[in-house]
Amino acid sequence: MSDENDKKWFDKKISRRDFLKKAGMVGAGAAIGASGAGAIFANMFSGKANQVVGNEEISFYGEHQSGIATPVQKNVYFAVLDLHSTDKEEIKQMFKDWTDYSEKLMKGELVAPELANHLVPPLDTGETVGLNPYRLTITFGISPSFLDKLKLDNKKMEEFKDLPHFPRDQIKDKYKGGDICIQACADDAQVAFHAVRNLVRKGRALITLKWTQAGFLPIGNGKETPRNLFGFKDGTENPKNNNDFKNVVWYDKNNWLKNGTFLIVRRIQMHLETWDRTNLQEQENTFGRYKESGAPFGETDEFATIDINKKGPDGKPVLPIDSHVYLAKKADVKIARRAFSYSNGIDEVSGQFDAGLLFICFQKHPDQFIKIQNSLGNDDKLNEYITHVGTGIFACFGGIKKGEYIGQKLFE
C-alpha cells in the first residue's frame, strides 16, 4: 500500500485507554492499594455463585510491591533474565523504563501512546488492546549475581546468596541462576504474558531470557486454598493479615531492601501417573491432610492450625512423622506461599504429562524457606512423587511512590 492510501484508509488511532472507555471498562473497579492489606485468599469476588474476575485495577505504587500480598490471581508468567551489560547507568535506565511501563500495564493502558507514524514498529505489542487489567501485578527481583555483575559490593547482605543444594535436588542448569526475575500475575494468561513480553522487549539490548514458565490456579470461590495437581490443598497456613505479613514477609532492616522481601522459586516436577496409582490412604498420609476437605489430620477445617503434637483418643500421634505437613510445620517458621500449577505438554523421556508446581514463596529471610526445605528434603514422603528441577532466589525491592523508580534505593 502506498503512503497515500495509508492516510486515507487507516483508522484514526485511539489510545487503549480511550478504547477501554468506549467499552465501558474504565472506572468500574476502584484501584486497590498494593500495600499488603488483605489475606492471600481474601474473598475477592462480589457474586455469590458467579466468579467475577479482572476488573479491579491494582496500583503499581505503595509501601510494598504488588503480587506478594495481593490475593492470588488465576495466572502467572514468571521470567528469569540474564544481564548482558554491566553498565550501571544503562541498567538503572532500564528499571526506570520498567517502572513507567509497569504503571501503564497495571492500569490496562498501552505501554506507550500509539505513534502516528506507521513506518516504525508499534511500541506496544497490542495483544491486550480492549481488555481490562485483569488484576495484573508485576513484581521485580534481583539475584546475588546481579549485585556481583554490577559490582554493587556495598549492597550485599550476608543472608542473600544462592540457595544451598537440598537433599534430593535434581536441579537442571537451564532452570537455575539468572540475574533478574519478573513475576507477572493476572486473571488472564494473555495479560500476564503481554506484560513480560513488553518489559523484556524494552530491555532487550541489556538482557536475555534464561527461563520462563506460565502457571495457573483454580481460584473457585476465592475462599478456599486452590488445589494442586495431586488434588490436595497445601499452604493453608499462609499469612492472613497485615500483621502476619509484617512478621513473616516484609524485610525491615534499614537498607535498600526495606519493605521488600526475598522471593524463592522452585520448579517442582510432579509425577502424576505415579501419584494416581497410589491409594487414597497413602496419598493422605503423604500430605498429612484429608484430600476432600484439605484439613490436617485430626481437624475438619482446612485453615485449622496444624498441631504436630496432637494425639488421637488412642494416644497415637495424629500426623505421620514423615508427612509433608508434619515436617513443614516441624521447621517452626512461616513463609508466604504463592504457588501455581503448570503443564507443559509431554515429558519426552517418560512420555507422561510434564506437569508440576511453580512454587513461589516470600519471606523476610531466606532461612525461613531453607529451614523448611531442609526439614522436608530428607524425610518428606512427598519426595517419592516430586522432583525439584529448578531454583532461584531474588530480592524483591520495596514499593515506591509515584516519581520514584523500582530499585531506586539499590542504585542510589
Place this chain on the structure above:
Amino acid sequence: MSDENDKKWFDKKISRRDFLKKAGMVGAGAAIGASGAGAIFANMFSGKANQVVGNEEISFYGEHQSGIATPVQKNVYFAVLDLHSTDKEEIKQMFKDWTDYSEKLMKGELVAPELANHLVPPLDTGETVGLNPYRLTITFGISPSFLDKLKLDNKKMEEFKDLPHFPRDQIKDKYKGGDICIQACADDAQVAFHAVRNLVRKGRALITLKWTQAGFLPIGNGKETPRNLFGFKDGTENPKNNNDFKNVVWYDKNNWLKNGTFLIVRRIQMHLETWDRTNLQEQENTFGRYKESGAPFGETDEFATIDINKKGPDGKPVLPIDSHVYLAKKADVKIARRAFSYSNGIDEVSGQFDAGLLFICFQKHPDQFIKIQNSLGNDDKLNEYITHVGTGIFACFGGIKKGEYIGQKLFE
C-alpha cells in the same frame, strides 16, 4: 496410620456434587444445549463491566458434540493419543467409559463416586473438587490411522485422509499423526487439564500420549474476536448462527459421521521477536487488517464482510494481494475457526519465547481447510513470521442421546 485411626479420623466422604451444593454452586446456571445454537462469540456474560465465567453447565448430549459451536472458552487442553490396542471391543468399551466420564466431568462431578475403601487409588484425581464446571466441553475425534488400526475399512471415506504437505510446512514428527484427539475447553485451565488427565488415565492400558498442548484466549467482553499474540484479530468471518454451521461445519451425509465434523489442528509457531521489529504498516499489510479495530482494510467493523475486489477512491485495490485476509478469502470457502494462543517457555534453539497459535478449525469437508491453506501457503506474507510445526486431522463424531455412547455409529 493404622486402619483403626483411619476409621476414627478421616472425614466422612462427601460427593463432589454434595460439595458443590454446600458451596451454593449447583443449579445457578441453566444447562446449555450443545446443539450448535449461538455464535462462537455470543455475548455470554451477564455483567456489564465484570466478566462472569464458568458457572453454566453444558450438556454432553445433543445433536452435535460440544466444543465446536460452543462459544469459545478461555482455555484448551488438546491431546493427541496413540492406540496401543487393535481390539475393537476393548476400544469400544473405552469410548463407553469416556462417555460416562465426560457426562460427569461436564456437570462438574467426580468421574466416579469416591470409594469408602482408602486402600485403593481414588477414581478421580481430585484437583477440581469444589469447582464449578467452568463451561467445560469435551470433544472426541479419530484419525484415518484409527480406522486402519481397527481394520474398519468399510468406514473409510475418500476425503478422510492425512493432510497433504503444504508449502513451507516444517512439521516435526512429534507433532503429527496420532489416532485419537481429545479437545477439552473450559474457562479454567485446571478444569480442562483435569478432564484430559482423567480420560487418559481411564484408557491408559489401550493408549499413550502422542502430544498435548495447553492454550489460552483473552475473552474480554465476549463480543470481540480475541487477539492473537501478534496483537491482531483473525477469523472474524466465523459461522454466526445455526444456518452457517449447517452450511460450513456439520457433516451431513448419511453415515457414521452424520452430524459430526472434521477437526483440523495446526501447531503454528509465531516468531514474536521478528514480528515486534516490524513496522505497523507492514504488520497491517501482512494481515490486511487495521491492528486496533481488527477491521479489514477499507472497513471500520471487525466483522465486516471481506471484499477482495474492493477498490479505494484512487481505483487501487484496498487489500494487498499477498495479505493473509486477501488470500484466505480468495479461496472462497469458509471454516469454523476455534484457535488458542500458547506459550511454552523458551525455545532452546533461538533463546526466544516459544509461543504461537494452536490453530483448530472445523469443517464438513477437509478440502475447505486445504483450499485455504494452499492459497496461503505460497504467497501469504504472514509466512515470514510463522512456522507450521504440527498437524492433524480428526473426524469428530456426531452428538449422542443419553444411553448412547460416543462413536457408537462407527463401531456398530
